[in-house]
Amino acid sequence: MSGLKLTNLSYSVDGTELLHDISFTQASVGISAILGPNGAGKSLLLSLIHGVIKPNMGRVTWDGILADKTKLSRGFVFQTPIVLRRSVRANLAYPLKINGQHSETAIKAMLELSHLTPLAKQPAASLSGGEAQRMAIARALITKPEVLLLDEPCSNLDPASTKLIEAMIGQFVAKGGSVFISTHDLAQAKRLADTVLFINAGQLLEHTAARDFFDGPETPQAQAYLNGDL
Ligand SMILES: Nc1ncnc2c1ncn2[C@@H]1O[C@H](COP(=O)(O)OP(=O)(O)OP(=O)(O)O)[C@@H](O)[C@H]1O
Ligand SMILES: [Mg+2]
Structure with a gap:
């Protein structure tokens, strides 16, 4: 199948199972929101x-290739953003450099898109x-x-920055x-997601169209989560 496939995935640390027997397939289109307490x-x-x-x-594959082996290019933004000890501009230049794709035009465009042009020379650690x-x-x-x-x-972002990030995400998705x-x-999640993956205590409880999830989640846990009771 084209896209992402998880098959009977479990993940444990020191004998404690943190994710339990997760299986799903997701075509590589649109936006999937991962929700849960x-x-x-x-x-x-x-x-x-x-x-x-x-x-x-278990395993994770992208287009049939294991996730740690795939050549599919993936960008990852961690919950606590990684800040390299150099300027904002140099932070943006870094991934281009390691890919051998240095481009002043790309850096300039991305600074503009993220409204960071005035801060380009600032040490990123001071952001x-x-x-x-x-x-x-x-x-x-x-x-x-x-x-x-x-x-x-968007966990630390003001409404204008959130809107900006959502526009960046939207543009990315519009390009495929x-x-x-x-x-x-x-x-x-309602604004952005096509699909929702709802997890609770390490288990995938729902994988459904976002509209259906928000109209009426099937599991009591998801209902409780949406009501702020979980
Ligand atoms: N390396 C680890 N060793 C032990 N426990 C871990 C480790 N990494 C994560 N956990 C535990 O696994 C559980 C899931 O962690 P995870 O960070 O994925 O939660 P989350 O859903 O992202 O939560 P949040 O909404 O707070 O970000 C937590 O109870 C966490 O303490
Ligand atoms: Mg987290």
Whole structure:
């Protein structure tokens, strides 16, 4: 199948199972939101989907190739954005450099798109939390990946920055990219998501069209989560 496939995936640390027997397939189109309460396993699931960590049992494949072996280009924005100790501009230049694709035009365009042009020369370590998050997303997008993995990308952002990030995501998807995003912002998930993956206590409880999920989730856990009771 074309796209992402998880087969009987489990992930444990020191004998504690943190994700339990997760299986689903997701075509590489549009936006999938990963929802669930704190500690459910969303960040772990994103890391496993990316291939940066490997499951203890089961497997993750992209177009039939194991996630840690695939050549598919993926951008990953971690829940706590990684800030390289150099200028904002140099942070954006870095992934281009390691891919041998240095492009002043791409850097300039991405600084503009992320509204970071006035801060380009500033040390990235001095950015505010929200600015750093915007930079991390710009850095993930600059190499034009096929898949974008975003772990609560708007958690520190003001409404204008959130709108900007959503526009960047929208533009990426309009060009054919696919996105996996974890978020606790249910309004954002409603605005963006085509598909919802709902996880609770390490188990995938729902994988459904976003419209159906928000109209009436099937499991009591998802109902409780949407009502703020989980
Ligand atoms: N390396 C690890 N060793 C032990 N436990 C871990 C490890 N990594 C994650 N966990 C635990 O696994 C569970 C899921 O963590 P995860 O970070 O995926 O949650 P989350 O759904 O992203 O939560 P949040 O909404 O708070 O970001 C948590 O209980 C966490 O403490
Ligand atoms: Mg998390």
